[in-house]
Amino acid sequence: MGEETRAERFFRQLAADDSPGTVEAVRALFTHWEGLGGWIGHGAGHVTTSAYLMLGEVGGPGRGIWPMTLYPGAGRGGTAEVVFQYLAAREPFADRALRAELLSRLNALDGVDIPEGKLELRPNIRLSLLGKDRNRELLTETLTWFRDCWKDRGTS
Known part of the structure; x- marks a missing residue:
């Protein structure tokens, strides 16, 4: 049995604290993000492993941009930090x-x-x-908008 990857550790930590529905919603969110051309970076923490929704060159110094960082809850429930x-x-x-505009789009989510x-x-x-299905839809629409703004007006 191989060593646990950072992605596996992130999802294990998330599943320890959140419902299976939340874990699946996060997996779907990651799949959507990658479908937009983004990638998921993971923090190196052994206690808590974070996940970054990244755009830009993988490993490129100072080239990436990310709208949020996801953290497993460590007893409090997972969160997405809007950066x-x-x-x-x-x-x-x-x-x-x-x-x-990003703030307004996020505030459209129920809760x-x-x-x-x-x-x-x-x-x-x-x-x-x-x-909530509608919250997932709104967040994926918001992330698509974020990517489009970056691609159209940013330094890609």
Whole structure:
């Protein structure tokens, strides 16, 4: 039996704390992201392994952009951290209006209410919200919009 990959560790940690429906929703989200031309990066943490929804050259120094980082819950339920703080320094999302549009799209999800004052921070969304079909649809539409903005106006 081989050593557990970071992706396997992420999903094992997620499954320990979230419902099978949430785990499957995250798997589907990753599949959608990869279908858009993105890739999933995983943190090296042994206690908690994160997953980054990345666009850009794999391993390219300073080339990538990511809208969110997913974390297993460690007893609290998994979360998606929206990285407005990092997006503020990356084209095309250095434009505050685009970050505000991302915020508005995320706030359309049932159970999400991120205040505009968080546009320079890294607020969280509960992954359990993806158990609702409409929330999954809205998030995949939002991620497609994010990719399109980056591809059309960013430095790809």
